[in-house]
Amino acid sequence: MLPTAILDELRNAVGDHGDGPQRSVITAQNQLQTYECDGLTNFRVLPAAVVLPANAQQVQAVVQVCARHGIPFVARGAGTGLSGGALPVEGGVVLSFARMNRILEIDLANQRVIVEPGVINTHVTDAVAAQGYFFAPDPSSQTVCTLGGNIAENSGGAHCLKYGFTTTHVVAMDVVLPSGEVVTLGSSAPDAPGYDLLGVFVGSEGTLGVATRITLRIVKRPEAVQVLLAAFDTVADAAQTVSDVIAVGMLPAAMEMMDRLSAAASEAAAHPNYPVCEALLLIELDGPETEVNAQMQQVTELCQRNRSWEVRVARTAAERALIWKGRKAAFAAMGRISPNYIVQDGVIPRTALPEVLDEIARMAAEVNLRVANVFHAGDGNLHPMVLYDQAIPGQEEIALDLSYRILYLCVDRGGSITGEHGVGKEKQQAMGYMFAEPDLDTMQRVRCAFDPASLANPGKVFPTPRLCGEKAGPYTQHPLQAAGIAEIF
C-alpha cells in the first residue's frame, strides 16, 4: 500500500478528484487483480496502484510523483506480452495506456502516422488501408496488442521476414524519462543528429522510460499476394526448400513451418484442411503481379525438387485467409491436444533447423514429453511448445526445465534466447547464458544513463541487477569461447 498522501498526488496528477464517471487511480484489491500478470500467467504480483493517464502531460505528472518518492513503475499496454514484461512490481505503480488510444496525425505524403501508445496495432492499418497503405509489423496478437507494447518488445510477425521488425517502422518518439523529464528521440527526418537513442529505446522492454507519442512509418500495400502450402515427409526437406528459395534471391513476404503435431492441432481447431505430413511449409509472396506469378512457379518447382508431395496455391482470398487462420491458431490449438503447454521463442541460424529439431525431439523423448513446433522458418525463429499436464506432480518443473534447455541449445547453435517475445521476467537468467558479464555491464551503462535510480520496470531483462555506480573490471573473454559452455545459475 502507498501512503494516502502519495495516492493523492497520483490522483492529482491524472485529475481524478473522485467525482468523475471513471476513476483514474485504482487501488481496490479486486480491481488490481486485473493487472497482476501479462500473457505469462505463471508470474503474478499485485501492484500498489494502477494509474490511467489520459494524455502525455498526465503521464509526465505521474512519473514525476514516482521519481519524487522513489516508487517503481511499470508501463502496460494490452498485457499480451509473453515474457512478463508488464508484470507489476510489488508496492509499485502500473501506468496503463488504455485511455491513450488516439491516432494523432496521418501524413500520407511522407508515409507517417503519429499515435498515442495505447493504439492497437491493427487500428493503424485500418486508418490508412483505404489509401493503399499498411503498418507492417504484424504480431499474431495484433488485433489486441498496443503500439506501446510493440515498441517496447520490438515485436515481429510472420511478415517481418520481408518488411522488418517494429524498429524499422518507428522514426520518432516522445518519451518520459524515469526522472520525469520529457525528451524527443529520433525525428521525422532521417538521421537525427546525435546518438540513436530511439534505436536503443525500441526493444528495451519498458526499462528506459515511457513512450507517450510514437511516429510510425507506413508502407504501400503490394499489388498482388499469393500463398502456397507444401507438404513434406521430413523437416530437412522443408528446411532445404526455405534455404533454396532464399538462395535464388527471392525474399518472400513470409515463410512459416509447422511440424506434424502443431499442424494436426491447428487442423482440429481451425479446419484449414491441411495435408497430414511431417512438415508443412507456408510461403507468401507479394509484389507486382507479373513477378509474383513467375516466382510462385519457381517456388513450386523448388518444393517439388525437395520431394514435396503436395503443393497447393491458394486461388482466392478466402483460401488464403483459411491457410493463415490455421497458422495463427497454432498456439491456442495446443489446448486441444494437451492440458497445458509452454510457448518458447528461440532463434537459430536458418541452416541449423533440421539438426536443432532432431535434438529437441531427442531431449523431449528423454523426459517423456512432447514438443510441437511452429516457426518463422525464413528467419530461424522457433516457437517450440512444450506439452505437459499440470495435474501430474512434478511434470510442470520438467517441462519448464526442458523449455529453458531448448533456449540454451539455440544459443549453442549460434542463435538467441528470444526473437520477438522479449526477455522480461521469464528469461533473465538465460541472458547470462547468451551474453558474457562485460556485455551485460555495457548494456547496464545505458540503463544507468536513462534510469540511474532504477525505477522504470526494475528487475527485468538483466540477470543480476547492479546498482548504478557499481562497476566490474574489464573482461575480455566470452564464456562460450572459453572452455566449454557450462554456466551455473
Place this chain on the structure above:
Amino acid sequence: MEQVVTPTNLEELSSLLRTCNQQQRAVEILGAGTRRHWGNPVAATLGIQTTGLSGVQEHSWQDLTATVAAGTPWSTMQQALAQHGQCVALDPLFATRSTVGGVVATNDSGALRLRYGSLRDLIIGITLVLADGTVARSGGKVVKNVAGYDLQKLMTGAYGTLGVIAAVNFRLHPLPRSVASWTVGATEIAPLDALRHALADSTLVMEALQLRTTSSGFALDVQFGALASTLQDHAERLHFLARPLQPVPAAAEVWQLREQLFAPEQATAKVTCQPAQLAALLPLIANSGGTAVAQQTGTLLAALSAQPGLVTQLRQRAEQLGGALQLLAWPAEVAEAPPRWSEPRGAIALMREIKRQFDPQSILNPGRFVGGI
C-alpha cells in the same frame, strides 16, 4: 598527431585503450580517414587506426550473414561476399577507400537505402572495445533477435565517441539480379516532385529514387529491381506516370554522382528532411549556385560555394522543416567555417550522460560529435 598505432588484434586494441584511459590520454580513432572531417576536429596526440583489424571473419552464406573486421575496406568486403552472390545492401560514399568501421561510425548511406534500409536495418551484432578496455558484444549472428539492448544501434553513427568498433555482423542480401534505371529531366522541380510522389505512392518495386539539380534544371532518377518481365511493365508504367515528360535510360554514373559533390574549393553538406520537403530545398540550393543529389529517404548531399552565410541559410531552412544540416567538408583556406553540426533537438543532456557512462574521462574522439561530445 604525434603517433599512430595500428593494433592487429582485439587484445592489443583492448590493452592499448586501457593504458590510454589510465593515463587519461585522448585518442583519435581512425579508419582510412575518408570521413575525418565529418565532425569537429579532435585534439589528440595519439591515433589508433583500425586497418590492422581486417578481413571477412565469417561468411555464413546460406544464412545470409557475415562478420567483418572493422578495418576491412568496404569494397574488399563486398568482393569477398560477391563470391557467393551476396552483398551488404548499402552504397556508401568512397567505397573503395572507406573502412567498414568508418562507414558504420558515421552511419553513411546511399541510394539503396530506399529498398534495403540504413545500417540500422543491416547490422545484427557488433563487437566493440570501450575506453577502459572492456570488450563487449551485443546482438548476435541471427537476423531476428531481441535479447538485451541494441548497442549496435547506439554505436552506429556515434563517430567513435562511445567505443571502438572492432567487428560488425551484417545481414546480407543477394546481389540484385536485374535492374533498370531511368532519368526524367525538367527545368522546374514541380513536375518532377509530383512524379516522385506518384512513384512513392505506387506499387512499383524501386531500389532507389533520387532528385537532383542539373545544369538545365532538375532530374529524377529511378532504379527498378525486379524480374525482366516486370521491368518491362514498370518501364511502361513509369512512362505513363511521367507524361508529358519523357523518361530516358539513365547514365550508369547517376548513382555515383554524390561523390562529385566533394570538390576541394567547395563546401559539402548533408541535409535531412522528410521526402515531401525535398522540393523546397533543392531550388534553394540551385538558386545559390549549388548542386545537390537527394534521396527519397530524406537525405540530401549538397555542394555549395564556401560562404558561411549560404550554409547557415540552408541549415535554418532544414531545421525549420524538422531536419538538420551537417557540414562534411569546408576548404581549409577559408576561415570562419560554420559549425559542423546542427544543434541536437532535445535529449542532449541524456546523450552527454550516455557518453559519461561509456567514456567517463572522454578520451575517445573528444569533441568530435554533436554538442561537442
